[in-house]
Amino acid sequence: MPSYRQLLYHIVLRTKSNRKSLTLEDSNELYAYLMGAIKNKRCILYRINGMEDHVHILCDLHPSIALADFIRDIKTASSIWLKKSDKFPKFHGWSVGYAAFTYAWRDKNVIANYIKNQREHHKKRSHKAELRSILKSQGIKVDERYFP
Secondary structure (H helix, E strand, C coil): CCCCCCCCEEEEEHHHCCCCCHHHHHHHHHHHHHHHHHHHHHHHHHEEEECCCEEEEEEEECCCHHHHHHHHHHHHHHHHHHCCCCCCCCCEEEECCCEEEEECHHHHHHHHHHHHHHHHHHCCCCCHHHHHHHHHCCCCCCCCHHHC
């Protein structure tokens, strides 16, 4: 019998110190780079989008890679690329932590649309308020030290 799996993750990466260092005008280049890095890990990207201080990724993780290793590799590769790019001069790195949530396949389109509409969404709500709400909805205790 073959192995069956479906590992749908919603991942949020924040910039170091929540700096608004990811220019929206050039974000498609960053997303294309991340798409390639994700594909190289044999993972499937369903949606990517973000704002100046964070990126949302909806992907299926290949079972051969652990989430922490995936995040580390994606952050390392993209950090090197971003620092070399003249389009993101304010970028100084990703935050140490990250947020990652698993979802059922039936929720895929809802999460993908949520990520797709980030720019509209953030006209009404800050990233901190958004992340705090997601954490609470997932039953995760919010560590207020990271929400000054």
